[in-house]
Amino acid sequence: MSIISIENIRYTWPRSDSPALDISGLWVEQGETVFLRGASGSGKSTLLGLLAGTLTVQSGTLKILDTELISLSPRERDSFRANNIGIVFQQFNLIPFLTVEGNLRLAGRFSGEPRRDFRSKSEDLLKALNLDLGLLQRRADTLSVGQQQRVAIARALINDPELLLADEPTSALDADTRDTFMSLLMSVRDASDCTMIFASHDRSLMKYFDTEIELSEFNRAQEGKASRV
Ligand code: ADP
Ligand code: MG
8 A cells, every 4th residue: 555645746936936836746655665766856855844844835636545635634744744744854853841751742732542551662762773771851952963763763653654754864864874874763763664755965875774865856946956975
């Protein structure tokens, strides 16, 4: 079954005179891990925003788990996202003044019904990510970058999402830290078996994924526009 189904979508940013995305068709199967590759400006973050439902298409069809996101109200979209989609952002976006536990609980709360096994689930995730359980009580702004990243993965997975989206989470890392991060990310992904879309311009990461989508081959809006790396 396709977990993501895209047909004839267009997205134009406000005040822009040409679309950032124009895709005739794109499908992702449940359980697949997809490397979404494209140069800077090719539309990766825009596409992830549409998949997450933080942006909405201006025409065409975009379905996740057979749900057409545009047919949901903004509130329904927020709850659909909280229940089905985990997101790891480029800048991690932890709430700095909350503890690690507070950050994880917040992600749980948005889904409407916080999980009863929150504590065991968060401890399992921290262990799987090689993080000390004592970190749960630490404020997010006291963590190292490497720890923040792993907490961001835990937060994305705390609700057992069907779909995990990651937007260049390794762009600030050196080669060693990047490989450690990728191995941890893939091992927790394997354990949950969720579908994953990982955006990056870094070809060397391709080896971790089942399939590659070269965005410029799908995105008609960027033909001849994005810089070639
Ligand atoms: P990538 O993530 O691959 O670097 P983006 O999706 O960020 O690409 O950008 C695709 C296009 O959309 C670019 O032309 C970029 O300038 C434009 N764009 C991205 N974000 C915004 C925004 N918030 N407002 C206006 N234009 C944007
Ligand atoms: Mg981007």
